[in-house]
Amino acid sequence: MRTPFIAGNWKMHTKLDEAINLTEGIKNGLKGLEGKPARPDDVGRSGREVALCPPYVYLSAVQEALKGSPIRVGAQNGYFQPQGAFTGEVSFEMLKDIGCAYVIIGHSERRQIFKEDNDIINKKIKAALAAGLKPIFCVGELLEERQDNTTERVIRQQVEAGLDEIAPDNFQNIIVAYEPVWAIGTGKNATSEQAQEVHLFIRKLLAHLSSEVIAKEIRIIYGGSVKPDNIELLAVQEDIDGALVGGASLTAESFIKIVNGVKKG
Ligand code: PGA
Secondary structure, X not given: OOOOEEEEEOOXXXXXXXXXXXXXXXXXXXXXXXXXXXXXXXXXXXXXXXXXXOOHXXXXXXXXXXXOOOOEEEEOOOEOOOOOOOOOOOEHHHHHHXXXXXXXXXXXXXXXXXXXXXXXXXXXXXXXHHOOOEEEEEEOOOHHHHHOOOHHHHHHHHHHHHOOOOOHHHHHHXXXXXXXXXXXXXXXXXXXXXXXXXXXXXXXXXXXXXXXXXXXXOOXXXXXXXXXXXXXXXXXXXXXXXXXXXXXXXXXXXXHHHHHHOOOO
């Protein structure tokens, strides 16, 4: 059984006081996330993993504000070298050291704006795993690629290259996020059928790279204009195991609704 996973990607947003207020609002609103379900069918408020991914500089403050809550922190990026003369970079070891549990790798904004290619992303995933972090590995096609019917080819390349030389035993520590680029920040989410189709394709690909048994355990989450009013339809799909939420994770109210909208578990 895959535990649903929901992460808020705050991107380059918030000031310190806003980050703390947002964290406290989410923490209070999701009380009850911890512990076993009260009834066997009560999976709405428990049996889910939740992470907040603020900008680097607020990671420790957010972590501090989350004390006593099962919600964990994740970073939005990291560098694959453990240490050294890499001005401006932050290593996965450092992120682990301050208590991060997750790190987003290969987000389309990193791929497009910062020109990260599949090779760098592969190095980052390996280094993050070696440091003991769980990578949230993002893949997704551009609008032109979807229109040209090359979605599966692009996703296959991204998944195969991103996971190159990673032992299948380690796959269960990776969360794959399918984020069609045309759906990010545009208000145009993929339909639940479109998303399910690609999630199933990714799961088959993962089975091919590892085994059916391993692929069944890997969380594949959806990202791209996830909102309180579309999460339920997405989350009931067989191969959609949660969400990576951008814009709607910046207010406690909408993020809490999204977490509560993920009813599988
Ligand atoms: P969005 O962003 O929810 O604002 O579309 C998702 C993401 O970039 O991870």
